[in-house]
Amino acid sequence: MKKSSDGFLIGRVKSFRYAFKGAFFLITTEHSVITQSLLAVILIISGFLFHITKTEWLFQVLVIGLVLSIEGLNTAVEKLCDFIHSDYHKHIGFIKDIAAGAVTFAALTAVVVILIIYSPYIYEKVI
Incomplete structure (x- = not known):
């Protein structure tokens, strides 16, 4: 609490x-954030292993931050909804679904960016 x-x-x-x-x-407490943080660590290690460019690093860091930030906001919305109305209510469910949808958009964006970054490197290693 801020004091004057x-x-x-x-x-x-x-x-x-x-x-x-x-x-x-x-x-430390949210399973989805723990999972996404582990994926972020894997992507960071992959970035070093594949020697991605500075620009690719920027996009990778941005999408990692995007997903974790939106997931944090989603978690806050869910906790607030549960605090306001702990029993199931269709309006609360609608609000939670919208927040989860925002995470889905961020995650799909991240997947596309990561595929664009790593596909050439993986293709080069395979061929």
Whole structure:
């Protein structure tokens, strides 16, 4: 909770602390984020093994961040919906489905980008 006596610098430090705390909670408690984080590690290792270009690194890092960010927002929406209405309700289900749909768009975008990046490298190794 922000106090009125907190200065700008102290407020920014506290904000970062809360942000890292939230990221830690996501990575350690949410199975989908754990899975996506492991996939991100595999992609990072693959990037080094295949010596992808700087531009390819940029796109890879962007889609990893995109998927993890949208998944974090999806998790927040789901937790908030569960807090507001713990029993099944069709409107809450609709809201949760929309949030999950946003994750699907991000994940499909990531798959396309990763296929574009790695297909030539894999094709080159196979042929």
